[in-house]
Amino acid sequence: MTEMIKITLDENEVPRNFYNVLPDLPERLAPPLNPKTREPVTPADLEAIFPKELIRQEMSAERSIPVPQEVRDALIRFGRPTPLIRAKRLEEHLRTPAKIYFKHEGLNPCGSHKPNTAIAQAYYNAKEGIEHLATETGAGQWGTALAYASMLFGLKCTVFMVRNSFEQKPGRKIMIESYGATIHASPSPVTAYGRKIRNEMPDTPGSLGIAISEAIEVAASDKKTNYALGSVLNHVLLHQTVIGQELKLQFAKAEIEPDFLIGCIGGGSNFGGMVFPFVRDKIGGRTRARFIGVEPESCPTVTKGEYRYDSGDTAGMTPLLKMHTLGSGHIPPAIHAGGLRYHGMAPAVSLLMEHGISEAESYGQDEVLEAARLFARTEGIIAAPESSHAIASAIRHANECRKSNEARTIVFNLSGHGLLDLSFYAGG
Ligand SMILES: Cc1ncc(COP(=O)(O)O)c(C=O)c1O
Numbered sequence: 001m002t003e004m005i006k007i008t009l010d011e012n013e014v015p016r017n018f019y020n021v022l023p024d025l026p027e028r029l030a031p032p033l034n035p036k037t038r039e040p041v042t043p044a045d046l047e048a049i050f051p052k053e054l055i056r057q058e059m060s061a062e063r064s065i066p067v068p069q070e071v072r073d074a075l076i077r078f079g080r081p082t083p084l085i086r087a088k089r090l091e092e093h094l095r096t097p098a099k100i101y102f103k104h105e106g107l108n109p110c111g112s113h114k115p116n117t118a119i120a121q122a123y124y125n126a127k128e129g130i131e132h133l134a135t136e137t138g139a140g141q142w143g144t145a146l147a148y149a150s151m152l153f154g155l156k157c158t159v160f161m162v163r164n165s166f167e168q169k170p171g172r173k174i175m176i177e178s179y180g181a182t183i184h185a186s187p188s189p190v191t192a193y194g195r196k197i198r199n200e201m202p203d204t205p206g207s208l209g210i211a212i213s214e215a216i217e218v219a220a221s222d223k224k225t226n227y228a229l230g231s232v233l234n235h236v237l238l239h240q241t242v243i244g245q246e247l248k249l250q251f252a253k254a255e256i257e258p259d260f261l262i263g264c265i266g267g268g269s270n271f272g273g274m275v276f277p278f279v280r281d282k283i284g285g286r287t288r289a290r291f292i293g294v295e296p297e298s299c300p301t302v303t304k305g306e307y308r309y310d311s312g313d314t315a316g317m318t319p320l321l322k323m324h325t326l327g328s329g330h331i332p333p334a335i336h337a338g339g340l341r342y343h344g345m346a347p348a349v350s351l352l353m354e355h356g357i358s359e360a361e362s363y364g365q366d367e368v369l370e371a372a373r374l375f376a377r378t379e380g381i382i383a384a385p386e387s388s389h390a391i392a393s394a395i396r397h398a399n400e401c402r403k404s405n406e407a408r409t410i411v412f413n414l415s416g417h418g419l420l421d422l423s424f425y426a427g428g
Contacts, residue, residue: 003086003254004086004253004254005085005086005088006083006084006085006086007083007084007085007101007250007253007254007256008081008083009081009246009249009250009253010081011076011081013081013246013249014072014075014076014080014081014242014246015067015241015242015245015246016066016067016072017064017065017066017067018057018064018065018066018067018120018238018239018241018242019063019064019238019241019244019245019276019277020057020060020061020062020063020064020065020234020238020241021237021238021241021272021276021277021279021348022060022061022234022348023061023062023063024063024279024280024283025279025348025351025352026283026351026355026357027351027355029234029322029347029348029351030309030322030347032319032320032321032347033309033319033320034319034320035311035316035317035318035319035320038320041319043055043056043059045319046058046319048219048220049216049219049220049226049227050226050227051124051125051127051128051130051226052128053124053127053128054121054124054125054235057234057235057238058233058234058235059234060234065238067120067242068120068123070123071119071120071123074119074123074149074152075115075116075119075242078108078109078110078115078119078148079107079108079109080116080242080246081246082103082104082105082107082243082246083103083104083107084101084102084103084104084246084247084250084254084411085101085102085103085104085379086099086100086101087100087101087102087375087378087379087394089378089379090374090375090378090379090395090398091398092378093374093378094395094398094399094402095402096398096399096401096402097401097402097405097406097407097408098397098398098401098402098406098407098408098409098410099256099407099408099409099410100394100398100410100411100412101256101258101409101410101411101412102391102394102411102412102413102414103243103246103247103250103274103411103412103413103414104381104414105243105270105413105414105415105416106381106383106384106387106414106415106416106417107417109148110141110144110145110148111141111144111384111416111417111419111420112141112142112144112145112384112415112416112417113240113243113269113270113273113413113415113416114141114142114144114145114146114230114269114416115145115148115149116239116240116242116243116273117145117230117235117236117239117240117269118142118145118146118148118149118228118230119149119152120239121133121146121149121228121235121236121239122146122149122150122152122153122155122228123149123153125153125155125226125228126153126154126155129224130155130224130225130226131155131156131224131225132155132156132157132158132222132224132225132226133146133150133155133156133157133158133219133225133226133227133228134157134158134159134160134215134216134218134219134225134226134227134228135157135158135159135160135215135227135228135229135230136159136160136161136162136186136208136211136212136214136215136229136230137159137160137161137162137165137172137211137230138161138162138165138208138211138266138338138339138340138341138342139165139169139172139336139337139338139339139384139385139386139421140161140165140166140169140172140173140175140176140338140420141172141339141384141386141416142230142231142339143159143161143172143176143181143183144172144175144176144179145230146159146181146228146230147159147175147176147179147180147181148179150179150180150181151179151180151181156180156181156182157179157180157181157182158181158182158183158184158215158218159176159181159182159183159184160183160184160186160188160191160194160211160214160215161173161176161183161184161185161186161211162185162186162205162206162207162208162210162211162338162341163185163186163187163204163205163206164205164206164334164338165206165338166183166185166186166206167185168334168336168338168421168423169338169420169421169423171419171420172420175420184214185206186206186210186211186214187201187204187206187210187214188214190214190218191213191214191217191218192217193210193213193214193217193315194210194214197210197314204331205331205333205334206331207314207330207331207332207341207342207343208341208342208343209311209312209313209314209328209329209330209331209342209343210313210314210315210331212229212312212313212314212317212318213313213314213315213317215227216313216315216317216318217315217317220317229312230267230269231266231267231268231269231342231346232267232268232269232312232321232323232342232344232345232346232347233346234346234347234348236267236269236346237268237269237272237273237276237346237348237349239273240269240270240272240273240274241272241273241276241277242273243270243273243274243413244273244274244275244276244277244278245277247274247277247411248277248278256409256411257287257288257409258287258289258409258410258411259288259289259290259408259409259410260289260290260292260394260397260408260409260410260411260412261274261275261278261289261290261291261292261411261412262292262294262390262393262394262397262410262411262412262413263275263292263293263294263390263412263413263415264293264294264295264337264340264386264387264388264389264390264413264415265293265294265295265301265302265340265345265349265360266295266337266339266340266341266342266386267342267344267345267346268293268345268346268348268349268350269346270413270415271291271293271349271358271413272346272348272349274413275291275352275358276348278291279352279357282357283357289411290359291352291357291358291359292358292359292360292361292393293349293353293358293359293360293361294360294361294362294363294389294390294392294393295340295360295361295362295363295389296332296335296337296340296341296362296363296364296365296368296389297362297363297364297365298332298333298335298364298365299326299332299333299335299340299341299342299343300326300362301324301325301326301342301343301344301345302324302345302350302353302360303360303361303362304326304362305324305325305326305343305344305345306324306325307322307323307324307325307350307354308322308323308325309321309322310323310325310327310328310343310344311328312328312344313328314328314329316328321344321347322347322350323344323345323346323347323350324344324345324350324353325343325344325345326343326344327343328343328344329343330343335365335385336365336385336421336423336424337365337368337384337385337386337388337389337424338385338386339384339386340386340389361393363389363392363393367392368385368388368389368391368392369385369388369424369425369427370392371388371391371392371395372385372388372391372392372418372424372425373425374391374395375388375391376425381414381417382417382418382419382421382422382425383414383416383417383418384415384416384417384418384421385418385421385424386415386416387413387414387415387416387418388418388424390412390413390414390415391412391414393412394410394412397410398410
């Protein structure tokens with residue numbers, strides 16, 4: 001068979017089910033705990049901020065959960081299925097015998113993988129009578145996606161954007177407002193928690209943990225307002241499995257046997273969405289692929305964090321999750337990859353790391369920027385700073401293949417474009 005440069009699928013190959021990895025994990029996931037009682041949370045504990053269907057999905061033991069028709073239609077309308085592309089020019093530049101492929105999640109109107117779950121979350125909330133969603137955003141990709149999905153399903157949307165990214169990426173504010181949502185730099189003056197942090201730390205760059213606390217405060221104080229999270233939770237990663245399920249079909253179509261599946265890890269959603277559908281194969285010895293999650297050296301949640309129960313936010317409002325964490329009070333340095341500045345990691349991804357089914361690597365911002373620039377100069381794509389961590393890892397492994405003369409197949413997830421992150425490319 002001639003080698004394919006671009007492996008595409010058609011509309012009817014967009015997954016009809018979300019794949020739930022929980023029953024296939026090597027061990028039962030430790031239950032989330034109520035932060036006040038330290039007892040396992042009950043569905044009722046979560047109903048103040050989440051719709052019933054998402055709570056059901058969060059705790060589901062079913063392997064397969066149908067994608068509602070309206071959600072599937074919206075996924076197709078905004079750009080699914082996404083292509084798998086051979087980075088041939090990058091390979092040639094590196095003079096590597098490795099083959100490098102990337103799954104391009106940055107081609108939709110929002111620019112990242114985040115709409116895969118934003119659309120589903122907005123749909124279930126609207127269906128249960130919710131009128132308004134509140135959320136946090138790091139670099140702005142998630143806030144953009146939720147603003148877009150809220151627009152699709154007729155919901156109001158309020159976004160708390162981490163202050164340092166808000167200042168670095170002014171385009172995101174314009175985009176989020178263009179979809180009809182409201183945006184505040186976090187910590188903000190509009191919540192009690194935001195005001196408290198502003199008093200205590202007037203110059204703080206902010207953090208995802210603080211922004212989450214603000215969004216939950218807004219959601220918990222109004223019956224028609226819910227909270228939506230862009231990563232970490234089981235239901236979020238569940239929705240992202242459309243990525244890995246499509247990849248499986250693409251691998252079959254082009255007869256690709258991956259040696260590496262690589263994704264950046266902030267809270268773990270694009271990486272989980274990519275690798276979860278391969279976990280059963282990995283445990284059963286049917287794939288040789290290494291699963292590699294890539295994080296910044298300056299926010300080394302998995303490579304340096306502890307594996308223990310911790311809060312998902314800074315104010316301690318979320319359930320306690322058993323995960324890798326740097327501590328919920330941790331405020332990472334103001335790097336450009338704002339989406340990777342999170343103190344915790346999705347419990348299901350953390351568990352795979354603990355069992356050695358997945359591995360983690362960390363990269364410094366200079367190596368990541370160099371990788372991003374090389375990708376732009378060879379493949380012509382301005383990648384998001386977050387996704388550029390995955391590119392840096394792909395390049396490092398491709399260079400190792402050159403040294404050992406091994407023709408490995410490296411696949412990474414390009415989780416988003418960086419057209420609104422240009423100050424990263426300017427090195428500023
Ligand atoms: C483009 C992009 N990639 C990756 C991430 C990290 O999130 P996650 O680990 O949930 O995929 C973000 C988060 O904002 C992002 O915007």
